[in-house]
Amino acid sequence: MSVYTCPHCGEKTFTPIRKAMAGNMKSKGKPCPKCGMLCVNGKGATIFDAIYCLVAFIFVIYVYLNGTKNEWWYYHEWPIVFGLVMSMLIVPRIVHAFFFKLTESIRIDAYK
Numbered sequence: 001m002s003v004y005t006c007p008h009c010g011e012k013t014f015t016p017i018r019k020a021m022a023g024n025m026k027s028k029g030k031p032c033p034k035c036g037m038l039c040v041n042g043k044g045a046t047i048f049d050a051i052y053c054l055v056a057f058i059f060v061i062y063v064y065l066n067g068t069k070n071e072w073w074y075y076h077e078w079p080i081v082f083g084l085v086m087s088m089l090i091v092p093r094i095v096h097a098f099f100f101k102l103t104e105s106i107r108i109d110a111y112k
C-alpha cells in the first residue's frame with residue numbers, strides 16, 4: 001500500500017503536496033479528490049511531529065541558555081532560535097509529503 005492511498009476509498013489520489021497539507025491526527029485534514037472524505041497523516045506522522053517539536057524545543061532552550069556565553073552566541077542566538085521555530089513548521093510538512101500512511105480524520109468537526 002502506497003503512502004498516497006486514500007484510507008476511505010483505497011485509491012492512490014494524494015500527491016506529496018496534498019499530503020503535506022493534510023497535517024497530522026490533530027488536524028482537520030484534506031479531502032480526497034475522489035471520494036471527498038477527509039484524510040490526515042496517521043499515527044507515525046503524529047508521533048514524529050511530537051518528537052520533532054520536543055527536540056527543537058530542547059535546542060531552543062539550549063541556545064537560549066548559551067546565548068550570553070560569548071560574542072559568537074550573542075550574534076547567532078536569535079537567527080538560530082528563529083530557524084528552529086521555522087523548522088518546526090516546515091520539517092514535519094516535508095516529512096509528511098514522503099513518509100507515513102494516511103488515515104481517516106478523527107476530528108468530530110471534520111464531519112459536519
Ligand SMILES: [Zn+2]
Nearest residue numbers: 006009032035
Ligand atoms: Zn478517497
